[in-house]
Amino acid sequence: MAVTTTPRTGSSTVSGPGRSDHPGTGVVVRALDLADDAEIAAAHAARVASCRYQRPWAKTWSLREMAVQLRSENSVERLEPYVALVDGHVAGMALLWFPLLDNTHFTWAEVDVDPAWRHRGAGTALAERLAERTAAAGRRTVLVEVNVPDDERENHPHVRFARRHGYSYANTEVRRILDLPLDPARLEALAAGAAPRHEGYRVESFVGGLPEELRESYCACWNQLAVDAPTGEIDFEEEALGPQTYAEELGRLEQQGRTMLHTVAIAPGGEVVAYNDLVVSADDPDEVMQWGTLVRREHRGHRLGMAVKVRGLQELARFAPQARRIQTCNAEQNAHMVGVNLELGFRKVEVLLSYQRHLDD
Incomplete structure (x- = not known):
């Protein structure tokens, strides 16, 4: 399972509430320890494994890029990072961005679980935490994107996961790659x-x-x-x-x-x-x-x-x-910019489906 979104800028961090146990699942969700280089590395490894699963073109943060993103101060957005531990192992991580200067009615969210640790409750536990934190901050909507093959828009496991957790479809973008x-x-x-x-x-x-x-x-x-x-x-x-x-x-x-x-x-x-x-x-x-x-x-x-x-x-x-490659995403209905990209030689590799959960529904 990989439910991801790419926020517009970098992010700063505050600690959210602490440990959250999920009885019967062996899953513990807690704030990522930003002082622990080893835990950041483990969370990064889980995120990379998730993002690249069946997606050879996936562009991910390097460990340095992620560590800076997590630890840096930012006056535009606040970032809360979480990890899901299964039997003490970092099985997945979640990121929750809070825009601070505009669009303060929603949060951006990302959930990633290492494929080797899926189907053990880590994704669900992380998704629940993100909804709880969004509501606690007085925000109404959580936004995510799911990366899926073009021909699996309705039935891909990522889509079913989003729907199962109360998310509804909102928009489609197409990821294209230009070979250099x-x-x-x-x-x-x-x-x-x-x-x-x-x-x-x-x-x-x-x-x-x-x-x-x-x-x-x-x-x-x-x-x-x-x-x-x-x-x-x-x-x-x-x-x-x-x-x-x-x-x-x-x-x-x-x-x-x-x-x-x-x-x-x-x-x-x-x-x-x-x-x-x-x-x-x-x-x-x-x-x-x-x-x-x-x-x-x-x-x-x-x-x-x-x-x-x-x-x-x-x-x-x-x-x-x-x-050797450039990646870009455009809304499917943005005919003019899509036309420019096609003229330049960009080729489609997948779609990004935006989903949103309205917490006051």
Whole structure:
């Protein structure tokens, strides 16, 4: 069982309530001990085994990335990590994110159980804890995503697990992978084909962070993604990233050994109106994550989405020539961005089904 979601930024941690025994199951759920390197490593191993089970393309945190994520301070989100112990063994872990600046009516959740320890109650015990903690914080909804093959949307075990625990379907995204390297001549041709549509705009790439003068407009652009991208039945608010919290996130990425590659379209007035973000991990340099792409509504129709993606791929080839794949996810109904990705050569590998549990129902 693997019920996962990918939150938007890093996370800080507070301790939740302590030990919770589940009589008759041999399962104990408690807060992960953040001072115990060995326990973090055991939880990481369980999470990786869960995420990669029957999913060879799965992109997971390295141990360093996870440890930094768990231990770092964050003014945007709070993270509560839990472990499920079966007969004293770390069989699984759960993560519960509490947005602090926006969307404070819900939590993001992830549950992972090592396949070798499934069907012994660990997943159920963790899921119950997440619902309890969400309700105790006065929040109404828990959000998760389940990763399943395209042809198993209705009957996959992850889907049945979510439904059994009171979750209802909310949205579908599709995970696609782009194999690298790409033909430089083809990228040049795609860039040249889009260029006449966005005369007057500048398309630029930055490794590691944006210049100070672009950060505010980038954040304003980035904050639109939650409300502009199709999200089905999920009721998102506009997010609240600002220059200060953006700088905080860059610092966390540096500790994790990750490098952000920003590509932005800059309007004649000097503001960012479109962006594409790629993240390269020093611990897993073959696999690159595409975190987001957006074109502001009033600037659409100029092929800026294609422009920032192509420029980003060109910069990636220079910065990380060892990269072999890029992963991205798009809402199934986002026809325009899906079309751009297909034109670039992305191929479908699975779907991510969003499920939500309304605790006041």
